[in-house]
Structures are given as structure tokens and as C-alpha cells.
Amino acid sequence: DAMVIQNPRYQVTQFGKPVTLSCSQTLNHNVMYWYQQKSSQAPKLLFHYYDKDFNNEADTPDNFQSRRPNTSFCFLDIRSPGLGDAAMYLCATSSLLASKTQYFGPGTRLLVL
């Protein structure tokens, strides 16, 4: 089945140690999004790629970066994780040529020690 895949499902890192989360999709969608969801809070958009064009939300900290080497893959890099960055990170995709509905992956839960 076509889907959005996130690896790993759980990630433990140390305070200040760079970490990368990955997302891949078999839907061939042209837009990929990263959301951060902290406990008992709504998912919050960090940034998105429209094809190769990167769009950062105004309040996304500089500590968060993203890469999209091709249509299928998108990475979230956290350069120096702090305790406050512990959260679930959700990847989503959509096709502006079709329904514009966003399809979500299962998420990666990040723990910062």
C-alpha cells in the first residue's frame, strides 16, 4: 500500500547531540510537511517543502532544519536538541494536483536525555 513511513518510531538522543529523523513516501506527493506534537497539545507545523522549495514557519526555531534530497524522502535535523524538544514528530504529505488532503506517517517519538 502507498504510505508515509517514518523511521525510527522512537529515538533517544542526548542533550545537545544532533539527531536526524527521516520520512519517506510512496505516494509521489509534491508537498511534504513536518509537525511537532508535544504531550496533550495540537500538532504544530514546523516547515514544509513544495517540491524543492523550502517554506519555514516564522516561529520555528533555527535549531530545526530540513532536507529533501528527492521527491520520496524528507529529513528533519535537530542541531542541538534541548529537553524542550522532546515530542512526537509527524511527517505528512499532500498533492496539490489532487485532493490537497494531508496524509500522515506514524510519527517519531523523540526523547532527549
Place this chain on the structure above:
Amino acid sequence: AQSVSQHNHHVILSEAASLELGCNYSYGGTVNLFWYVQYPGQHLQLLLKYFSGDPLVKGIKGFEAEFIKSKFSFNLRKPSVQWSDTAEYFCAVNAGRAGGGADGLTFGKGTHLIIQP
């Protein structure tokens, strides 16, 4: 900027009861509206969406929602809930720009629904 408000954070119902979850949004322009569901241990799944046309939309698993523009509301309903409907429900909105727009979603805080057998 958009915002979404879900009035009930926790709802407990018995099986066969009727359900209505409230959602109000704040945005001055045209919007796309969504309800997503997250079953325990699973990813967010789309229940239903509204882009334009008939304000009463039907989704999967017997859910429906009504867009009332004058009230900035998009309430979710189901006439008879089942134990398997136990989940977290999120209302979401993005700008309904004609011809495209890759805007991300603005989510409400979610409603945790528990259905008792």
C-alpha cells in the same frame, strides 16, 4: 493567522449514544476544514473534509460534519457510537486558496473520546 478551538478535551459516552464534537475556527478568508482521528497507537487518519459545496459532508465510519460559515464552526457528529470509536479526534483548518496553496494545517488541541461498552 488561523486558530482552531475544540471545546471538549475529554468526552465519555456509552455505546449507541449520539456524538457531537464542537470545532470553531478563526480565519478571515476561505478555509478548508478537516477532521482527523487517531486510534490508540496509530497514525492520524482523515475522517472527512470540506473544501466547498454542500456544507454537510459525510466521512468514513458513519461520521459527518456540518460547516456553518456564519458560526465559523465545523462540528463532527455520529448518530450512534461504537466502542471502536474510542480515539483522539482533531479538527484542522488551512487556507482555502483557489488554484493551489501548500499551507500546513492548524490543528485544534484534540478531543479524547472514550466509548464505554
